[in-house]
Amino acid sequence: MLAPGAAFRSKPGTFVFTDLVGFTEYTAVEGDEAALTLVLAHESKIRDAVGERGRVVKSLGDGLMLFFDDPCDAIEVSLGIQAEFEGGDDTADLPLWVRIGIHHGQSMVSRDDLLGHDVNLASRLVDLAGPGEVLVTEAAVNRVNGISGVEFEEMGPTLMKGIPDPVMVYHATQAHAQAVPA
Amino acid sequence: MTHRIEMAEGLALCMLAPNADLRVVAEERADVEIDAGDAPIETKADPAKGKLVVKVPMDLRGEVTVRCPEGVDASIASVAGDVRLEGRFGEVTANSKSGSVWVEAATRAELRSVSGAVEVGDCAGYCRLATTSGDAKAGAIGGAVKVCTVSGNVSLGSAGLGDVTVKSISGNVSVSVPADARPAVRCMSLVGRVDCALEKGDSFSLGCKSVSGDIAVVAA
Numbered sequence: 516m517l518a519p520g521a522a523f524r525s526k527p528g529t530f531v532f533t534d535l536v537g538f539t540e541y542t543a544v545e546g547d548e549a550a551l552t553l554v555l556a557h558e559s560k561i562r563d564a565v566g567e568r569g570r571v572v573k574s575l576g577d578g579l580m581l582f583f584d585d586p587c588d589a590i591e592v593s594l595g596i597q598a599e600f601e602g603g604d605d606t607a608d609l610p611l612w613v614r615i616g617i618h619h620g621q622s623m624v625s626r627d628d629l630l631g632h633d634v635n636l637a638s639r640l641v642d643l644a645g646p647g648e649v650l651v652t653e654a655a656v657n658r659v660n661g662i663s664g665v666e667f668e669e670m671g672p673t674l675m676k677g678i679p680d681p682v683m684v685y686h687a688t689q690a691h692a693q694a695v696p697a
Numbered sequence: 698m699t700h701r702i703e704m705a706e707g708l709a710l711c712m713l714a715p716n717a718d719l720r721v722v723a724e725e726r727a728d729v730e731i732d733a734g735d736a737p738i739e740t741k742a743d744p745a746k747g748k749l750v751v752k753v754p755m756d757l758r759g760e761v762t763v764r765c766p767e768g769v770d771a772s773i774a775s776v777a778g779d780v781r782l783e784g785r786f787g788e789v790t791a792n793s794k795s796g797s798v799w800v801e802a803a804t805r806a807e808l809r810s811v812s813g814a815v816e817v818g819d820c821a822g823y824c825r826l827a828t829t830s831g832d833a834k835a836g837a838i839g840g841a842v843k844v845c846t847v848s849g850n851v852s853l854g855s856a857g858l859g860d861v862t863v864k865s866i867s868g869n870v871s872v873s874v875p876a877d878a879r880p881a882v883r884c885m886s887l888v889g890r891v892d893c894a895l896e897k898g899d900s901f902s903l904g905c906k907s908v909s910g911d912i913a914v915v916a917a
Contacts, residue, residue: 537847537866537908544888544909612864642811643792645827645845646864670807671772671790674715681713681774 616640723784
């Protein structure tokens with residue numbers, strides 16, 4: 516713990532929270548061992564997707580906090596995670612749904628952890644997301660002008676507990692490939 | 698006290714009402730009327746963003762009634778209040794953390810709550826509903842629909858004119874489609890029962906997945 520009055524270091528970046536949806540229900544149905552296997556598989560897939568483009572700040576039990584310098588990386592990696600979890604085969608990995616919230620702003624560095632209002636906001640945002648969704652704040656969307664292969668759909672303003680101002684939120688999805696005329 | 702605000706054509710109504718129960722009535726009129734008792738209401742027309750923004754104070758926990766032109770687009774943000782939209786609206790987005798959201802009719806709807814229920818009676822086009830523990834319900838959907846929930850139950854009436862995608866963890870799912878619809882059905886539940894007596898085809902995609910909820914697809 517830092518001593519009172521110690522200088523904190525501010526760090527801008529993009530904060531991503533992932534949450535494995537329905538973990539409690541899955542544990543009740545399949546048991547602790549299967550649930551632990553699921554959590555480890557979830558973490559492994561996300562760590563692989565993040566690679567060198569960002570870092571896993573910490574594990575939150577059935578979710579992870581991630582950090583990226585570049586919001587484009589944060590969004591692309593998050594959509595990659597969803598694509599991986601959705602899978603091409605409808606019968607595979609059924610319970611592995613995640614929801615993801617992304618926000619860009621400032622944080623204070625505390626050892627390996629990141630703290631602050633913008634981190635809290637990203638954490639709140641993931642609560643609003645449904646299984647399979649990637650929600651992104653306007654602050655992050657405004658920094659990724661021209662990102663290719665991604666569509667943003669306005670979800671409207673949101674009010675979050677403990678966050679005084681409304682936050683404009685968008686869905687991020689993979690852009691559908693344009694059909695090439697024959 | 699009643700506030701009356703001129704509403705330029707083409708503006709959308711944006712309501713920020715953290716804790717008040719909000720009743721918005723779309724009717725034949727050109728202006729917007731707000732009844733919030735003695736509470737100070739902030740309003741601001743923002744033509745650049747195409748919005749008329751109405752802010753209800755954080756500490757107001759009573760009911761606020763808003764009357765607006767029929768067919769207007771509306772975006773509503775709440776934390777703990779219930780949201781009720783009566784009449785016919787254009788595109789609607791509404792979200793609350795613990796309040797319920799109910800919309801009578803919209804051309805397009807995106808409704809979201811964490812612990813409250815979300816419901817749209819009639820949605821002419823695309824519809825997206827998301828909850829954690831609240832139920833999600835849509836009476837008649839003319840376009841594609843996406844629903845995701847954790848423990849809430851899902852009840853949908855699809856006209857068969859767009860794809861249907863439902864994800865539920867433990868909530869039960871019921872989807873009705875026209876009797877002559879021939880969707881490409883992909884329904885599965887890890888431990889719940891799946892019941893689909895429809896003849897299958899490829900007129901639209903109907904996909905429902907759940908961990909422990911039952912899934913029923915029925916002909917209307």
